[in-house]
Amino acid sequence: xxxxxxxxxxxxxxxxxxxxxxxxxxxxxxxxxxxxxxxxxxxxxxxxxxxxxxxxxxxxxxxxxxxxxxxxxxxxxxxxxxxxxxxxxxxxxxxxxxxxxxxxxxxxxxxxxxxxxxxxxxxxxxxxxxxxxxxxxxxxxxxxxxxxxxxxxxxxxxxxxxxxxxxxxxxxxxxxxxxxxxxxxxxxxxxxxxxxxxxxxxxxxxxxxxxxxxxxxxxxxxxxxxxxxxxxxxxxxxxxxxxxxxxxxx
Amino acid sequence: xxxxxxxxxxxxxxxxxxxxxxxxxxxxxxxxxxxxxxxxxxxxxxxxxxxxxxxxxxxxxxxxxxxxxxxxxxxxxxxxxxxxxxxxxxxxxxxxxxxxxxxxxxxxxxxxxxxxxxxxxxxxxxxxxxxxxxxxxxxxxxxxxxxxxxxxxxxxxxxxxxxxxxxxxxxxxxxxxxxxxxxxxxxxxxxxxxxxxxxxxxxxxxxxxxxxxxxxxxxxxxxxxxxxxxxxxxxxxxxxxxxxxxxxxxxxxxxxxxxxxxxxxxxxxxxxxxxxxxxxxxxxxxxxxxxxxxxxxxxxxxxxxxxxxxxxxxxxxxxxxxxxxxxxxxxxxxxxxxxxxxxxxxxxxxxxxxxxxxxxxxxxxxxxxx
Numbered sequence: 340x341x342x343x344x345x346x347x348x349x350x351x352x353x354x355x356x357x358x359x360x361x362x363x364x365x366x367x368x369x370x371x372x373x374x375x376x377x378x379x380x381x382x383x384x385x386x387x388x389x390x391x392x393x394x395x396x397x398x399x400x401x402x403x404x405x406x407x408x409x410x411x412x413x414x415x416x417x418x419x420x421x422x423x424x425x426x427x428x429x430x431x432x433x434x435x436x437x438x439x440x441x442x443x444x445x446x447x448x449x450x451x452x453x454x455x456x457x458x459x460x461x462x463x464x465x466x467x468x469x470x471x472x473x474x475x476x477x478x479x480x481x482x483x484x485x486x487x488x489x490x491x492x493x494x495x496x497x498x499x500x501x502x503x504x505x506x507x508x509x510x511x512x513x514x515x516x517x518x519x520x521x522x523x524x525x526x527x528x529x530x531x532x533x534x535x536x537x538x539x540x541x542x543x544x545x546x547x548x549x550x551x552x553x554x555x556x557x558x559x560x561x562x563x564x565x566x567x568x569x570x571x572x573x574x575x576x577x578x579x580x581x582x583x584x585x586x587x588x589x
Numbered sequence: 590x591x592x593x594x595x596x597x598x599x600x601x602x603x604x605x606x607x608x609x610x611x612x613x614x615x616x617x618x619x620x621x622x623x624x625x626x627x628x629x630x631x632x633x634x635x636x637x638x639x640x641x642x643x644x645x646x647x648x649x650x651x652x653x654x655x656x657x658x659x660x661x662x663x664x665x666x667x668x669x670x671x672x673x674x675x676x677x678x679x680x681x682x683x684x685x686x687x688x689x690x691x692x693x694x695x696x697x698x699x700x701x702x703x704x705x706x707x708x709x710x711x712x713x714x715x716x717x718x719x720x721x722x723x724x725x726x727x728x729x730x731x732x733x734x735x736x737x738x739x740x741x742x743x744x745x746x747x748x749x750x751x752x753x754x755x756x757x758x759x760x761x762x763x764x765x766x767x768x769x770x771x772x773x774x775x776x777x778x779x780x781x782x783x784x785x786x787x788x789x790x791x792x793x794x795x796x797x798x799x800x801x802x803x804x805x806x807x808x809x810x811x812x813x814x815x816x817x818x819x820x821x822x823x824x825x826x827x828x829x830x831x832x833x834x835x836x837x838x839x840x841x842x843x844x845x846x847x848x849x850x851x852x853x854x855x856x857x858x859x860x861x862x863x864x865x866x867x868x869x870x871x872x873x874x875x876x877x878x879x880x881x882x883x884x885x886x887x888x889x890x891x892x893x894x895x896x897x898x899x900x901x902x903x904x905x906x907x908x909x910x911x912x913x914x915x916x917x918x919x920x921x922x923x924x925x926x927x928x929x930x931x932x933x934x935x936x937x938x939x940x941x942x943x944x945x946x947x948x949x950x951x952x953x954x955x956x957x958x959x
Contacts, residue, residue, distance in 0.1 A: 420614070433923065433924035433925045433926065434924055434925065434926040445613070448614065449613060449614055449616075449617050450617040451613075451616065451617050451620060451646075452617075452620055452621065452624075455616075455620055455649075455650065455653075458649055458653060459613075459646055459649060461684070461686060462645060462646075462649050462681060462684055462685075463645075465683075465684030465685075465686075466645070466680065466684060471686065477923075477924065478923075478924070479922070479923030479924055495645075496613075497613050497614070498612060498613050498644035498645055498646055525680075528676065529645075529673070529676045529677050529680055530644065530645060530677070531673070
């Protein structure tokens, strides 16, 4: 399997505060990879470093086999067209309708006809399980779950190969959250995606995540499949998975 | 390999062979020509054997082609698809609906006038409601002074008043210089140079000082109030306060309004001094009039009433600026763009109404003979 994202020895400091002290992780193609950790463990910072919003103090990050520090501006743009990032609260453009939120990428980066763009918008909305009538609505007219779905539709607009999801199921009701999980797996299978997600949702971890890494004490304290992680003796891992029904179902 | 397709006709059948990468960033090259294809044969085969990459947009394009041909009553088959692409086509087939509706609503001219009128009317009602509520809440505070947020008020006096001193000093000084400079040029023709003191001192104390201060403060503080409250509204801080039983009027509105009512007269006082000093410097530079003579002349001509009229406008201007700033801040809706819109409106309206108010005062005082 090809590695899609690889982080080597990532150290992050904000002033004198050390957030990461030597993080290593590797995500392979077609995986759904979970990143867990307590609040303040630096999960979001790690995701920002992968998506080039922040630079680590030291260490290297490889995406699709290329060191993202050594990319030319053109390569960076190409890379950005090939990934999609779903923010925790959607981050839809509030001044645009849902349709335009999705269409803006297609209009900026391709020369596809208007008619076809409209078909693609409908297709993406259907894919994420939204009714196509929402496309004329503005983000503030949507419910929390709909915002997440619409944001996912926008993320999928350019058919990226790599998806970053920041707590995709947080703020969704359990039924909606499981639906979202199914959706993610379905999209992965059909569109050949690699997915990296920050999540705290035990059901998500249990049902769809192939591999995961646990951040604590500024390091990755456990990683691998869920079974492998559960063998860890780290106090955070123990505390986090001290959950009857997860133990029962394995 | 790049995207392309080839057409071969044989035995009453059209074969479309697709090659290369059919992805969202490549389909633009074939989209229009595929759309123009016409078919004379009875059946069409779309062959995907040589397709190296296909994503949902590429598949959608082929699927739409298939639908279009089917509509003309022809047999269509998409051939040589692997399992993964089959799933993709299945997904697209499931989500397909007929021609997406594009409803673009064009408002006509009359409709726009109507909408605008209703909006303006509503805006006026909201504004009056807001002022009304402000008065009612102020009366409550008079009844129960412990509701008055003293600390916040001091904070806003500092940010809207004291922090504005440098910019107001600069502006007033320059305006003082310009007024004296221009007046001397005219008065010189009559040999009446000394009257430059009358002209600049009275105009600065009575009109220019208050106006300049109010306009600078409108630009600085009205915008700040709107942006602060607007951001609080966006992040639902104001809703959070309401649910905790904190009255936004006590916490956010009244301290800001009171702070500016206190700060603006002080700023005007400062602006008067610096403005007249500016005139003094310009007069000295231009005609060599000594500071002593200038100051003595100011004592003679600048009666207290001019000065008090100028300062007395302060609280009114302050009320206008603060209320407009806060009101627009609270009108920010759920989208980020509205912060910008409301901030613009608040500054423009604040400056406009300050000028209107000043004109009213001017007429009233003149009629009263003050």
